[in-house]
Amino acid sequence: MTDTDKPMFPLSRRGFLYGAGSGVVSATLAGRAVAQDAQVPIEPVGRPMPELRAEPPIDPERRVGYAIVGLGQYALNQIMPSFGETRYSRITALVSGDREKAEEVARMYGIDPENIYNYDNMEEMAQKEAIDAVYIITPPAFHAEQSIVSSRAGKHVMCEKPMAMDAQECRAMIDAAEEANRLLMIGYRSQYEPHNLEAIERIRNGELGDVRIVHTENSYINDPETPAGEWRIQRSLAGGGSLYDIGIYGVQGARYLLGEEPIEVMAQEHTPEEGFGDVEDVVTWQFRFASGVRAVGSTSFSTEANRFGVSGTEGYLELQPATDYYGHRLTLRDEDGTREVDIDTQGPSQFARQLDHLSEAILNGGTVATPGEEGMQDIRIMQAIYESVRTGQPVPIDWAYGEAD
Numbered sequence: 001m002t003d004t005d006k007p008m009f010p011l012s013r014r015g016f017l018y019g020a021g022s023g024v025v026s027a028t029l030a031g032r033a034v035a036q037d038a039q040v041p042i043e044p045v046g047r048p049m050p051e052l053r054a055e056p057p058i059d060p061e062r063r064v065g066y067a068i069v070g071l072g073q074y075a076l077n078q079i080m081p082s083f084g085e086t087r088y089s090r091i092t093a094l095v096s097g098d099r100e101k102a103e104e105v106a107r108m109y110g111i112d113p114e115n116i117y118n119y120d121n122m123e124e125m126a127q128k129e130a131i132d133a134v135y136i137i138t139p140p141a142f143h144a145e146q147s148i149v150s151s152r153a154g155k156h157v158m159c160e161k162p163m164a165m166d167a168q169e170c171r172a173m174i175d176a177a178e179e180a181n182r183l184l185m186i187g188y189r190s191q192y193e194p195h196n197l198e199a200i201e202r203i204r205n206g207e208l209g210d211v212r213i214v215h216t217e218n219s220y221i222n223d224p225e226t227p228a229g230e231w232r233i234q235r236s237l238a239g240g241g242s243l244y245d246i247g248i249y250g251v252q253g254a255r256y257l258l259g260e261e262p263i264e265v266m267a268q269e270h271t272p273e274e275g276f277g278d279v280e281d282v283v284t285w286q287f288r289f290a291s292g293v294r295a296v297g298s299t300s301f302s303t304e305a306n307r308f309g310v311s312g313t314e315g316y317l318e319l320q321p322a323t324d325y326y327g328h329r330l331t332l333r334d335e336d337g338t339r340e341v342d343i344d345t346q347g348p349s350q351f352a353r354q355l356d357h358l359s360e361a362i363l364n365g366g367t368v369a370t371p372g373e374e375g376m377q378d379i380r381i382m383q384a385i386y387e388s389v390r391t392g393q394p395v396p397i398d399w400a401y402g403e404a405d
């Protein structure tokens, strides 16, 4: 640099203002004393890597690439934004019946528009190496066909609840995945949620003594005027009503909280005439387990409740809300009184944990905690609930699911 090139003010604006040009701060900075020997550059420069408080994602090329099928409210508001919290997962493709919407979503997420498919050309995903897995988030009537097509295209499948319309469809999905040597997982997010996992652990550890009764209540007010509420009251699309849509959480919950399968069910239904299409509103049921435990469940499309309660000889545990998206609370009641259990909720959401669970299994060649068989078990049990409603009789459901052959 020649003399004529020299700037009029040899110090940067910051250096000039703070009266230091040597790279060593010696005055006060914004009113705070700064050590004479602090080696903090006063120019805007890069600094060393800070301590990372969360595990960073792995290299994008190595992350499991997902095609999202069905760009509705759950896909766009919960699942897709959660990919940002995952370590092993990324979105590489979209499947939608609405090309314009899909292109807009592709722009939002930086997805190559070449990787947008529709419901009639999903088998072409077989050609795309960037798609490892397919996440099906459409109404239940389409789950079986979309899952089978995806398995046959060589893709792993995550399928939303309820798994399918009936047990035959579930069986066909499981068989297709097995034949393709690919994983099939059901999006049972509550089984990856920390409060639910803590409850399971405490019950297994015997903190409640002998468990005698489980209560589950899972309901919400369905608005049939909305696009997402419309199909939910059409049996031909939804498979069932409140039971299939939200009561399923209680069916699942009773099973995973107890770690035992019900052997008999007795159920009732009550549906006012208006506003529920051709599906049910209120369903109540009682499960009998081989151990003698009873689980009482209820669901509806016309009330708001979300709670699990587990009563044992030495204590009572309540999850409320039990299966919401956020804000779970776990309360314990025993001889020491009633108190809320403090649970670390830092870290990825249940949605991200669920996604990475499948991705890790794919990357490591492992299995998943909520495979197709889990989804099929719930469908079979819910069908038995409907049968009991129809006949007014207890229905045996002791088909030894999960027991070694």
Ligand code: NDP
Pocket: 069, 070, 071, 072, 073, 074, 075, 095, 096, 097, 098, 136, 137, 138, 139, 140, 160, 161, 162, 187, 189, 227, 228, 229, 231, 237, 245
């Ligand atoms: P939406 O109605 O909001 O979205 C469904 C999407 O499926 C539509 O946007 C559409 O996508 C596609 N679709 C294709 N054919 C049809 C059709 N005939 N009628 C309606 N939609 C169609 O539903 P949700 O997102 O609420 O639910 C989708 C799935 O996710 C269901 O299985 C539901 O049970 C499950 N779910 C799970 C939750 C959980 O917490 N695990 C929470 C909410 C839902 P496009 O326009 O792109 O073609």
